[in-house]
Amino acid sequence: MIAAPIPLDDAERLEALRSLDLLDTAPEERFDRITRVLSLVMDVPMAYISLVDSDRQWFKSSCGLSRSETARDVSFCGHAILSDEPLVVPDAAEDDRFCDNPLVMGDPFVRFYAGYPIAGPGGQKVGTLCIADHRPRDLEPAQLEIFGEMARLVERELGLTEVAHLQQELIASQHYLMRELSQAAEYVQTLLPEPLDGQIRIRWTFHPSSQLGGDFFGYDWIDPDHFVLYLLDVSGHGVGAALLSISVANALRGRSLPNTDFRDPAMVLARLNDAFPMERHGEKYFTIWYGVYDRKNQRLTYANGGHPPPLLLSGPSADRTSPVALSVGNFAVGIIPGVEFHAGVVALDRFSKLFIFSDGAYEIKKPGRSMMRLEELMDYLASVPGPGGPDEVLRFAQKYGESDSLADDFSLIEVDIRA
Structure with missing residues (x-):
């Protein structure tokens, strides 16, 4: 297994991630709907939004996963945030970076992975939108285009997080509404x-x-x-x-x-x-x-x-x-x-x-x-x-x-x- 290197700007990236105030928060329909639709459209058993923290990846939304986080050094997403392009791994068992990864050898038994880097409002890559399967496969160009559109939907929702914070000030008017x-x-x-x-x-x-x-x-x-x-x-x-x-x-x-x-x-x-x-x-x-x-x-x-x-x-x-x-x-x-x-x-x-x-x-x-x-x-x-x-x-x-x-x-x- 080859752990992903830590990017030089990781301190700034982590600051941007934590400013979103999303880590360890409750599930939100605006993110869960995206992973559900992505799982249905791509016909994959696993779809999730991963936020890459200093020593872990935490799932803001997941479909088909039994856990809420994994260590960063075994994550596929740690590799995906290093590039502006999506990371597609057709068969993790045949990839030197992941062949003996515990997420491949054990639960959830990942063979196929695709991760699209997602940026926060300031442009720093705070995580990934991912799909995974228990069997090897690949993505057609049209599927990659859809994948990119869904990643942009996640980025749009991240941009709305600051607006969501302001909504707390409107609680007094909710009874009337x-x-x-x-x-x-x-x-x-x-x-x-x-x-x-x-x-x-x-x-x-x-x-x-x-x-x-x-x-x-x-x-x-x-x-x-x-x-x-x-x-x-x-x-x-x-x-x-x-x-x-x-x-x-x-x-x-x-x-x-x-x-x-x-x-x-x-x-x-x-x-x-x-x-x-x-x-x-x-x-x-x-x-x-x-x-x-x-x-x-x-x-x-x-x-x-x-x-x-x-x-x-x-x-x-x-x-x-x-x-x-x-x-x-x-x-x-x-x-x-x-x-x-x-x-x-x-x-x-x-x-x-x-x-x-x-x-x-x-x-x-x-x-x-x-x-x-x-x-x-x-x-x-x-x-x-x-x-x-x-x-x-x-x-x-x-x-x-x-x-x-x-x-x-x-x-x-x-x-x-x-x-």
């Missing part, structure tokens, strides 16, 4: 669709967090043979997130995107990406799952923009086939201009059941316990005879967190295909 937000949340709920019965049966539950959030969902018949369903989740909370959520929903409900075939999910996501760039919407982006059921051909076409994959169950409840997670590795909407979106297709039968949900349905942390994993929610939904409706899933989530209050909007739609 909370009342206003509560009224706004009630208005958003009036825009949600009614439950549906008939050839397609739909039940849902929506439980807003204590803040005004950015979840929204809808469904209706485009024509006699095509039924559309969608659920979107705007980054962050507050009025800005809610306004963007409603704007996107209006474009979908009114089918007002120009030159768009709303039966084509990949085209819909591409047009949304063109219409709602984050730089024109308060630096907010959104994840979305958009599906179109073709009744005549008994199939579902869908596109996933960085959103948790819905779960499809086929066959009668007593004799179901293996559950299928409906995911296509697209990027979240609004982040990368002109990015290409892809769709998936799956056949349905007359006993098909579909669960569509936001990340607030499983990103629930119990005191003294790790956050619920997506797989835990999937296993619960796929259990026989299964939950007794969306409200029972909500109670399952609340019981997991030991509180009726959830940190994020809880949205879940249960769809039974009878046609």
Whole structure:
């Protein structure tokens, strides 16, 4: 193993890092959303934001890691901050710098690593945005471009840290704002669709967090043979997130995107990406799952923009086939201009059941316990005879967190295909 050399300007770099007041702080959604989306888009089990301290690397946000820090002398990130370019290690076991590294030989068993250096507001490299895998691999040029865009998102959030400090001075006004937000949340709920019965049966539950959030969902018949369903989740909370959520929903409900075939999910996501760039919407982006059921051909076409994959169950409840997670590795909407979106297709039968949900349905942390994993929610939904409706899933989530209050909007739609 070859430990990374200490840069000559390390004292100034450490001063810049500590001025951010981020070391050993609690998790923040603005960083956690980035690592979650990066893990989904790059299809890697590990994604994290590492801040390189004097003798350790500490993870401000991590997805797929069981620890919060490691020693600096064994870190890959200590090497990554030495350059302006990303460090890509296709196979750590074949690299002299890392082949006998304890992070390669033992938990978390890193074989592939890529780290993009991230700079603080003053330009000093304070850490890295990283992805890792248990198997060797490499990155395509398009993936490296996406990786760089995500690193710039992290840098933007670091630049906003000083602004976040000033927000503490506004606490006195929060009680008034909370009342206003509560009224706004009630208005958003009036825009949600009614439950549906008939050839397609739909039940849902929506439980807003204590803040005004950015979840929204809808469904209706485009024509006699095509039924559309969608659920979107705007980054962050507050009025800005809610306004963007409603704007996107209006474009979908009114089918007002120009030159768009709303039966084509990949085209819909591409047009949304063109219409709602984050730089024109308060630096907010959104994840979305958009599906179109073709009744005549008994199939579902869908596109996933960085959103948790819905779960499809086929066959009668007593004799179901293996559950299928409906995911296509697209990027979240609004982040990368002109990015290409892809769709998936799956056949349905007359006993098909579909669960569509936001990340607030499983990103629930119990005191003294790790956050619920997506797989835990999937296993619960796929259990026989299964939950007794969306409200029972909500109670399952609340019981997991030991509180009726959830940190994020809880949205879940249960769809039974009878046609």
